[in-house]
Amino acid sequence: MMSPGQDNVSKMQEEFAVDVLKGLSQPVKSIPCKYMYDEQGSELFSQIMDLPEYYLTDCEKNCLESHKEIISDTIGPSNINIVELGAGDGMKTKILLKHLLECDHDLHYCPIDISGSAVANLSRSLNREYPDLRIKGLATDYFQGLTWLSQQNHAKKLILFLGSNIGNFSPPEARDFLRHLRKSINVGDYLLIGFDLKKDINTMQSAYNDSQGITEQFITNILERINRDLGGEFELNCFNYSSKWDNFDNAIKSYLISICNQQVYVRDLLTSFTFKTGEGIHIESSYKFTIDQCLVMAETAGFEVVENYFDDRNYFADSLWIAN
Numbered sequence: 001m002m003s004p005g006q007d008n009v010s011k012m013q014e015e016f017a018v019d020v021l022k023g024l025s026q027p028v029k030s031i032p033c034k035y036m037y038d039e040q041g042s043e044l045f046s047q048i049m050d051l052p053e054y055y056l057t058d059c060e061k062n063c064l065e066s067h068k069e070i071i072s073d074t075i076g077p078s079n080i081n082i083v084e085l086g087a088g089d090g091m092k093t094k095i096l097l098k099h100l101l102e103c104d105h106d107l108h109y110c111p112i113d114i115s116g117s118a119v120a121n122l123s124r125s126l127n128r129e130y131p132d133l134r135i136k137g138l139a140t141d142y143f144q145g146l147t148w149l150s151q152q153n154h155a156k157k158l159i160l161f162l163g164s165n166i167g168n169f170s171p172p173e174a175r176d177f178l179r180h181l182r183k184s185i186n187v188g189d190y191l192l193i194g195f196d197l198k199k200d201i202n203t204m205q206s207a208y209n210d211s212q213g214i215t216e217q218f219i220t221n222i223l224e225r226i227n228r229d230l231g232g233e234f235e236l237n238c239f240n241y242s243s244k245w246d247n248f249d250n251a252i253k254s255y256l257i258s259i260c261n262q263q264v265y266v267r268d269l270l271t272s273f274t275f276k277t278g279e280g281i282h283i284e285s286s287y288k289f290t291i292d293q294c295l296v297m298a299e300t301a302g303f304e305v306v307e308n309y310f311d312d313r314n315y316f317a318d319s320l321w322i323a324n
């Protein structure tokens with residue numbers, strides 16, 4: 001695997017510092033959600049995927065389990081390079097990889113994830129389970145991942161973008177990202193992309209307000225990371241977690257809300273940030289989709305929808321697109 005070498009790590013640290021300074025200096029404070037995924041955050045997210053309330057993972061596993069044959073037949077038996085953006089612990093992907101290997105597909109698998117520890121763990125466990133699978137892991141963010149992708153040869157590719165990771169982008173960001181992704185691959189390459197579909201509000205909100213409080217820990221970890229990595233002085237019990245459905249934007253929005261008037265010093269930024277009682281820091285939006293929206297997104301980005309695969313409850317869709 002291409003490990004996050006020392007240069008890469010310090011570059012990531014510097015970007016984190018710059019983005020926290022920018023985000024907390026705005027009138028409406030925010031921190032980019034990609035910074036939730038340090039080693040602790042990636043571990044907490046793995047725990048979230050096992051929660052009974054977090055239906056997304058079970059639904060997508062069900063989608064892939066029920067449709068792995070048709071997906072495998074559609075992309076054909078040729079040599080194929082599978083590149084996964086935001087691979088995480090790869091538990092869902094294994095369903096597909098296992099089946100493709102059993103069908104004698106000649107596979108290269110390249111998991112890309114912002115968390116170096118996640119990529120290292122996944123590569124190790126896949127090596128053990130599938131000694132024949134050729135793996136090249138990359139610890140980097142989506143945008144550098146796309147730069148790398150655009151430099152690859154013309155071998156046939158299947159890009160995986162699972163888990164409704166696309167839902168963290170606002171609609172204009174999602175459009176730009178998918179166009180950029182399309183430009184980084186070739187005509188005839190495939191994209192399998194997961195969408196969490198709009199459903200009753202209680203079900204969606206419960207997925208982000210689990211009874212064990214793991215999601216709260218996951219979101220709050222971003223302040224702990226500022227304390228750990230940037231010498232921040234956030235008092236974790238001076239912020240409350242809030243995650244609610246926004247009916248106008250069709251998204252779950254997650255905030256950390258200051259419970260008092262306070263100032264927080266962050267040593268490496270040489271800056272104190274002021275928070276008023278009730279003031280929120282926006283951490284994450286998780287947009288939800290209709291299947292018609294998915295179709296428009298595909299066409300706008302230069303793809304054609306080959307097929308939509310649903311789970312038994314129609315909660316989630318994995319959509320197979322071909323670049324045209």
Ligand code: AVJ
Nearest residue numbers: 048163164165168208215286
């Ligand atoms: C990994 C972005 C799909 O938005 O549902 C889970 C992250 N945040 N619980 C999501 C997340 C809180 C997740 N994604």
